[in-house]
Amino acid sequence: MPELPEVETIVRALAPRLVGRRIVAARFTSKLVLRGRAAPPVAGKTIAGVSRYGKFIVFDLDGDGPRLLVHLGMTGKLLVDAEPTPYTRAVFRLGKGTLLFDDIRQFGRIELAGALPALGPDPLELRAGEFSRMLRERRGRIKPLLLNQRFLRGLGNIYADEALFRARVHPLADASRLGKRAPELHRAIVAVLRAAIEKGGSSIANYVDAEGRRGSFQLLHRVYGKAGRPCPRCGAAIRRIVVAQRGTHYCPECQRT
DNA sequence: CTTAATGTTCCCCA
DNA sequence: TTGGGGAACATTAA
Numbered sequence A: 001m002p003e004l005p006e007v008e009t010i011v012r013a014l015a016p017r018l019v020g021r022r023i024v025a026a027r028f029t030s031k032l033v034l035r036g037r038a039a040p041p042v043a044g045k046t047i048a049g050v051s052r053y054g055k056f057i058v059f060d061l062d063g064d065g066p067r068l069l070v071h072l073g074m075t076g077k078l079l080v081d082a083e084p085t086p087y088t089r090a091v092f093r094l095g096k097g098t099l100l101f102d103d104i105r106q107f108g109r110i111e112l113a114g115a116l117p118a119l120g121p122d123p124l125e126l127r128a129g130e131f132s133r134m135l136r137e138r139r140g141r142i143k144p145l146l147l148n149q150r151f152l153r154g155l156g157n158i159y160a161d162e163a164l165f166r167a168r169v170h171p172l173a174d175a176s177r178l179g180k181r182a183p184e185l186h187r188a189i190v191a192v193l194r195a196a197i198e199k200g201g202s203s204i205a206n207y208v209d210a211e212g213r214r215g216s217f218q219l220l221h222r223v224y225g226k227a228g229r230p231c232p233r234c235g236a237a238i239r240r241i242v243v244a245q246r247g248t249h250y251c252p253e254c255q256r257t
Numbered sequence B: 001c002t003t004a005a006t007g008t009t010c011c012c013c014a
Numbered sequence C: 001t002t003g004g005g006g007a008a009c010a011t012t013a014a
Helices: A004-018 A128-136 A142-147 A157-166 A181-198
Strands: A023-028 A047-053 A056-061 A067-071 A076-080 A088-094 A098-103 A109-113 A239-243 A246-250
Touching: A004 A047, A004 A056, A004 A076, A004 A181, A067 A076, A128 A181, A142 A157, A142 A246, A157 A181, A157 A246
Parallel strands: none
Antiparallel strands: A023 A088, A047 A056, A056 A067, A067 A109, A076 A098, A088 A098, A239 A246
């Protein structure tokens, strides 16, 4: 469910409701969320901050200790003051209210970490020149690279396709040979992410924010999920191929390798 | 029954 | 060492 805009939307909803609140007790109702690790001892800690790191939601806890990292995987949700469901995998009882982690497919995970994982820069904090330089020293195709979190943190399948369309770059184009389209791709990435955040993210099937609200950016998708429909720019049929095992949508006329 | 789904990781091969 | 391809993980919906 969650790429950068969705996670950002969730964090913005969580922060004002959780910062300063104490975790009275934590219960993990599926071992899969913990990925084989012990349950993080967070009871008694106060939430000092909530932020986003790529697609991770980061909870700063009081003291200087490790932080709680939540990755939503494909269908994870963090919900404030919601009723448990059959897919509730963790429950944080707070001084006032509760925080639930729901996850149908259970690709999500929760862990206590002393350090953040080593990921690439956040696209919203990156300058075009730096992005172009990063591309030049890479081999391979652009789409898998945009999905690689160690290259850039936060982009996922929807926004990679949408940004490539806006920059007129074919998903199989050589990353190192975009030339002047490299800064254009950077601009497209930033524009699409900002627009999506403004709309509260894209709700395709599962995504809702911490208060259960759906986003509306899916209404503005130009190629993602539009196979066979006319390109909004030139009218050619949008094509769907598989790249890096992900459905990849693009206009065969507008987007060049 | 088959396919695809907003993600990541691991393994094998070149 | 890097990148590509495929499988795996777990579950639902079309």
